[in-house]
Amino acid sequence: MIGGHHSLRLVRKSFHRAWPCWALxxxxxSALVYLIPGGYVRAVLAVPVLLIVPGxxxxxxxxxxxxxxxxxxxxxxxxxxxxxxxxFASLILSGLGILITASSTYWALLLACAFLAAGxxxxxxxxxPAAGERPAATYTRYYPMAAVxxxxxxxxxxxxxxxxxxxxxxxxxxxxxxxGPPHNGVINIGPAGRTLPFELxxxxxxxxxxxxxxxxxxxxxxxxxxxxxxRVGPGQTLRAAVFVPRVPNACSYxxxxxxxxxxxxxALTKRPQSWSVNADVRGSDPPSRRGTxxxxxxxxxx
Amino acid sequence: xxxxxxxxxxxxxxxxxQLSPRARDxxxxxxxxxxxxxxxxxxxxxxxxRGYQIAQTTLxxxxxxxxxxxxxxxxxxxxxxxxxxxxxxPRLRTAVLVLYGLVTYxxxxxxxxxxxxxxxxxxxxxxxxxxxxxxxxxxxxxxVPIISRYPGLQAAxxxxxxxxxxxxxxxxxxxxxxxxxxxxxGIAALAETIGLGRGSWESPARMPMGTRPAxxxxxxxxxxxxxxxxxxxxxxxxxxxxxxxxTLVAYGHAIRSERxxxxxxxxxxxxxxxxxxxxTHHLSSFVLVLIMVLISVTASVPxxxxxxxxxxxxxxxxxxxxxxxxxxxxxWVFVAPATFSYLWPYVSQGMSxxxxxxxxxxxxxxxxxxxxxxxxxxxxxxxxxxxALALAVGGLLLLRSRTRENDLPxxxxxxxxxxxxxxxxxxxxxxxxxxSLAGAEGARRSWAFTWIxxxxxxxxAAVWLLDWTKRRAREWSRVSLRxxxxxxxxxxxxxGTAAGLDAAYRFPGPFLYGSDxxxxxxxxxxxxxxxxxxxxxxxxxxxxxxxxxxxASYGLQNTATSSxxxxxxxxxxxxxxxxxxxxxxxxxxxxxxxxTYLIVDARMAYELPQLGVYFEGGEPPSLxxxxxxxxxxxxxxxxxxxxxxxxxxxxxxxxxxxRLNLADATRAATGxxxxxxxxxLGKLLVSR
Numbered sequence: 008m009i010g011g012h013h014s015l016r017l018v019r020k021s022f023h024r025a026w027p028c029w030a031l032x033x034x035x036x037s038a039l040v041y042l043i044p045g046g047y048v049r050a051v052l053a054v055p056v057l058l059i060v061p062g063x064x065x066x067x068x069x070x071x072x073x074x075x076x077x078x079x080x081x082x083x084x085x086x087x088x089x090x091x092x093x094x095f096a097s098l099i100l101s102g103l104g105i106l107i108t109a110s111s112t113y114w115a116l117l118l119a120c121a122f123l124a125a126g127x128x129x130x131x132x133x134x135x136p137a138a139g140e141r142p143a144a145t146y147t148r149y150y151p152m153a154a155v156x157x158x159x160x161x162x163x164x165x166x167x168x169x170x171x172x173x174x175x176x177x178x179x180x181x182x183x184x185x186x187g188p189p190h191n192g193v194i195n196i197g198p199a200g201r202t203l204p205f206e207l208x209x210x211x212x213x214x215x216x217x218x219x220x221x222x223x224x225x226x227x228x229x230x231x232x233x234x235x236x237x238r239v240g241p242g243q244t245l246r247a248a249v250f251v252p253r254v255p256n257a258c259s260y261x262x263x264x265x266x267x268x269x270x271x272x273x274a275l276t277k278r279p280q281s282w283s284v285n286a287d288v289r290g291s292d293p294p295s296r297r298g299t300x301x302x303x304x305x306x307x308x309x
Numbered sequence: 310x311x312x313x314x315x316x317x318x319x320x321x322x323x324x325x326x327q328l329s330p331r332a333r334d335x336x337x338x339x340x341x342x343x344x345x346x347x348x349x350x351x352x353x354x355x356x357x358x359r360g361y362q363i364a365q366t367t368l369x370x371x372x373x374x375x376x377x378x379x380x381x382x383x384x385x386x387x388x389x390x391x392x393x394x395x396x397x398x399p400r401l402r403t404a405v406l407v408l409y410g411l412v413t414y415x416x417x418x419x420x421x422x423x424x425x426x427x428x429x430x431x432x433x434x435x436x437x438x439x440x441x442x443x444x445x446x447x448x449x450x451x452x453v454p455i456i457s458r459y460p461g462l463q464a465a466x467x468x469x470x471x472x473x474x475x476x477x478x479x480x481x482x483x484x485x486x487x488x489x490x491x492x493x494x495g496i497a498a499l500a501e502t503i504g505l506g507r508g509s510w511e512s513p514a515r516m517p518m519g520t521r522p523a524x525x526x527x528x529x530x531x532x533x534x535x536x537x538x539x540x541x542x543x544x545x546x547x548x549x550x551x552x553x554x555x556t557l558v559a560y561g562h563a564i565r566s567e568r569x570x571x572x573x574x575x576x577x578x579x580x581x582x583x584x585x586x587x588x589t590h591h592l593s594s595f596v597l598v599l600i601m602v603l604i605s606v607t608a609s610v611p612x613x614x615x616x617x618x619x620x621x622x623x624x625x626x627x628x629x630x631x632x633x634x635x636x637x638x639x640x641w642v643f644v645a646p647a648t649f650s651y652l653w654p655y656v657s658q659g660m661s662x663x664x665x666x667x668x669x670x671x672x673x674x675x676x677x678x679x680x681x682x683x684x685x686x687x688x689x690x691x692x693x694x695x696x697a698l699a700l701a702v703g704g705l706l707l708l709r710s711r712t713r714e715n716d717l718p719x720x721x722x723x724x725x726x727x728x729x730x731x732x733x734x735x736x737x738x739x740x741x742x743x744x745s746l747a748g749a750e751g752a753r754r755s756w757a758f759t760w761i762x763x764x765x766x767x768x769x770a771a772v773w774l775l776d777w778t779k780r781r782a783r784e785w786s787r788v789s790l791r792x793x794x795x796x797x798x799x800x801x802x803x804x805g806t807a808a809g810l811d812a813a814y815r816f817p818g819p820f821l822y823g824s825d826x827x828x829x830x831x832x833x834x835x836x837x838x839x840x841x842x843x844x845x846x847x848x849x850x851x852x853x854x855x856x857x858x859x860x861a862s863y864g865l866q867n868t869a870t871s872s873x874x875x876x877x878x879x880x881x882x883x884x885x886x887x888x889x890x891x892x893x894x895x896x897x898x899x900x901x902x903x904x905t906y907l908i909v910d911a912r913m914a915y916e917l918p919q920l921g922v923y924f925e926g927g928e929p930p931s932l933x934x935x936x937x938x939x940x941x942x943x944x945x946x947x948x949x950x951x952x953x954x955x956x957x958x959x960x961x962x963x964x965x966x967x968r969l970n971l972a973d974a975t976r977a978a979t980g981x982x983x984x985x986x987x988x989x990l991g992k993l994l995v996s997r
Contacts, residue, residue: 037472040472044474045473045474045475046473046474046475047475049472049473049474050473050474050475050479050483053472053473054469054472054473054483057468057469057472058487065578065581066578069574069577069578070574070575070578071574077403077518079403079407079494079498079518079519080494080498080518080558083491083494083495083498083555084555084558084559084578086487086491087488087491087551087552087555087582087585088578088581088582090465090484090487090488090548090585091552091581091582091584091585093464093465093468093469094460094461094464094465094468094585094588094589095584095585096464096468097440097446097460097464097467097468098446098460098464098588101445101446101447106443106444106445107440107444107445107446107464107467108444108471109471109472111444112467112468112471112472113471113472116468147398147400147401148400150400150401150403150404151400151403151404151407153404154404154405154407154408154411155407155411155490157347157408158407158408158410158411158412158490159411161350161351161354161411161412161415162411162414162415162418162486164351164354165354165357165358165415165418165419166418166419166422168354168355168358169358169361169419169422170422170423172358172362173362174362174365175365175366175819177830177831178820178830178831178832179831180830180831180832180835180961180962180963181961181962182832182835182836182839182959182960182961182962182964183959183960183961184839184843184958184959184960185958185959189843189844189958191968191970192970192972200991202994208835210831210832210835219993219995221991221993222986223986223987223988223989224951224986225985225986226985226986227986228986229986229987229988230990231989231990231991232990232991232992232993233990233992233993234993235993235995237995245995245996246996247993247994247995247996248993248994249991249992249993249994250991250992250993250994251991252989252990252991253989254987254989255987255989260986260987263950273962275911275912275914275915275963280962282960282961282962283950283957283960284957284958284959284960285950285956285957286956287956
């Protein structure tokens with residue numbers, strides 16, 4: 008037991024005499040955490056090293072042992088200086104035109120810390136032989152550490168509880184949209200006509216009945232297809248399409264697909280809830296003066 | 310002592326049976342406060358969660374506020390009592406202060422643990438995403454373009470994401486928890502740097518921190534309106550304020566160092582930390598320069614600072630202040646030249662509105678006008694100023710008596726104390742700005758900084774009050790006075806928080822139109838996901854402020870910033886059938902800048918925004934109808950389906966997405982569609 012104490016004392020002594028080198032080694036070894044998949048375990052292993060080492064080396068290199076700080080002040084300075092080094096590493100990499108990635112950040116920090124460790128070690132050697140040693144620790148020194156553990160546990164418990172308690176169901180919604188390849192302008196309808204697909208996604212909490220209509224927009228609008236009534240279950244998606252027949256000339260026309268919820272009222276307008284999308288279509292024939300059964304008014308929108 | 314000697318006299322742990330019954334009783338009693346605090350913390354946490362749970366189901370009520378504040382009092386008050394107790398050992402007090410820092414992060418953490426909720430959080434999320442996806446700093450960021458020029462927070466977040474594999478939000482939260490705890494400890498460290506609670510000013514800093522006045526000052530700092538929510542959000546100011554405080558700690562050490570090597574070392578630390586503040590946040594680094602200059606001035610006034618070697622102190626102070634100011638200027642000139650134009654409107658408009666208010670030509674801003682807070686929260690907001698004033702006056706009287714008793718002789722300590730006193734007293738005149746629309750935001754933001762000085766003034770006064778209470782002869786008098794202080798503290802905590810952010814920001818809840826923090830719905834997220842999946846990322850889109858938050862962040866789109874030079878609100882405001890729909894220069898600019906999509910929230914036509922704006926800043930006040938009137942967009946949003954150059958590609962319950970075919974500005978100006986319908990039948994193909 009006493010021999011164990013003795014060896015512990017030796018380890019502690021050697022650590023105090025060369026702590027910058029040990030800290031640098033810890034940072035270098037932190038590369039091993041990249042072998043672990045990203046997540047909480049990796050964070051628990053990497054964050055203490057990343058948060059303390061660059062900053063404490065900076066303090067060691069700049070202040071040396073003369074300005075020994077209270078533990079809490081030292082840790083706060085170390086943490087903030089480490090964060091500062093993360094920022095500076097990114098700025099330096101950016102200035103050098105190097106992409107900021109996990110590996111480039113790691114190497115930049117390691118390089119900066121190597122210089123800082125050299126400085127800290129040199130200051131440690133110049134100082135009194137006993138300067139690196141800290142006074143014997145009493146258990147009260149670990150109070151802040153215990154507070155960190157207690158506070159972090161409380162935060163984790165809070166988040167865990169929040170995630171697992173009952174929350175009100177999110178309001179449902181429905182949407183209608185064109186599917187298939189996006190069209191950036193007027194859609195050309197070939198001689199055989201064209202099918203334009205669309206979908207109705209229902210994320211309401213209950214099943215709904217919908218009336219689907221397709222119209223030629225205008226004043227007054229004309230039907231493009233015979234309306235259909237469909238029933239869509241909660242969380243289901245209705246995939247549908249509208250077949251647009253051959254358009255007689257090169258004029259463009261607007262078609263509108265409208266879906267109206269049967270028995271559903273829009274909370275804003277107090278009218279039946281409906282969703283619509285539209286598209287401009289155009290035939291490939293030249294414009295005709297005499298026109299087809301219902302000719303356009305003679306004005307083509309090209 | 311040699312090892313051999315130690316072997317001869319091994320230290321035996323005291324056996325339990327050797328303790329006398331009284332000692333055992335004392336031992337048991339020493340655990341009681343700890344157990345009571347633990348139980349209180351757990352109950353407090355449960356109550357805060359219950360408050361938030363109730364808030365989720367009601368637009369506004371009192372129950373959520375009662376539960377929340379009861380919970381927060383249970384979380385905070387026992388810790389404050391431990392800190393204020395005279396017999397608490399310094400190290401234990403420091404530990405309790407650490408716990409206080411962590412516990413005061415609970416409200417923001419539970420507000421939305423898994424995703425951004427506030428306006429700036431979305432912007433910073435996008436900035437961090439841009440950095441991680443491109444590997445480059447200074448990438449353009451929509452929502453708040455200026456943040457791309459201050460990459461401190463996103464660079465630190467990216468480093469954490471790289472190292473840990475956590476998500477941006479998780480890494481950012483972790484980073485800010487560290488910053489928040491460091492902020493609390495930083496105030497205590499700053500208080501000790503100016504000698505608060507230290508018997509001897511020149512004593513070495515080797516004592517463990519945790520003096521009573523310093524820790525109480527840190528606790529009182531927590532009463533400022535930004536502490537619980539604003540400075541805990543994932544935004545650059547939350548990180549920068551911690552850097553500012555610790556820069557001031559290092560600066561204080563540099564000033565008070567007698568030996569040259571120490572002075573140089575602390576100066577280097579000051580420069581390092583201030584450089585980090587400069588690249589992180591504009592306003593914080595500007596305020597840092599102001600505080601440093603103030604300290605330099607007081608360090609140069611003989612009546613305050615004259616002591617042996619005071620010129621050296623003044624030179625150190627001025628050199629560091631100028632170095633920080635120089636770094637700030639260089640950054641503003643070469644990296645972030647838009648900073649001035651970003652900040653100036655807030656200052657100039659605030660000043661002009663105040664002048665109008667003073668001249669009687671303006672009625673000013675109605676305090677808590679659209680607030681969802683209950684009356685007692687609003688009344689408490691006034692109480693915090695009164696309490697701060699009372700404690701500040703007490704602090705000033707204490708300083709006066711100490712100066713008269715020569716307890717605070719001329720020197721560095723007096724100079725530093727005077728500087729922080731002036732900084733703190735700025736809080737009181739700044740409260741006037743809360744009456745002007747433009748100045749209110751700036752005033753609120755300044756409090757996080759002015760309270761640094763104010764709490765250093767209030768800390769000793771609070772200690773004096775507690776000691777005065779202790780000297781009361783009668784038990785009931787002591788108990789009632791301490792109860793009174795506890796109530797005053799709780800009221801100040803409630804009021805300070807209520808004065809900062811509206812309840813819609815602080816509490817989760819059902820959808821509230823025109824509120825950044827409650828505008829995000831599953832419907833909006835689905836619309837954004839659909840848009841990104843169909844049209845990809847990086848599209849230039851026109852939309853309102855609240856829809857744009859999600860499209861510009863998670864959706865990775867580029868949203869337009871409205872202004873008088875780019876009045877996108879005119880598109881929405883135009884009457885149906887109006888030709889042209891908006892000024893021709895707008896179409897030209899939209900075409901040149903490749904704006905290809907317009908997103909419309911139908912609720913614009915029916916509801917008034919809670920924040921008082923539909924778009925980002927710069928929209929004309931005429932857009933906002935008076936309460937009770939119909940919004941200016943009423944009956945004007947359905948017109949887009951009839952516009953010849955707009956194609957409606959998506960519609961959900963509230964959102965419509967239009968593709969803009971701005972082939973040329975002339976065509977854009979043609980307005981509504983004028984064609985006759987075709988008379989041909991197709992077919993609906995519905996899969997059942």
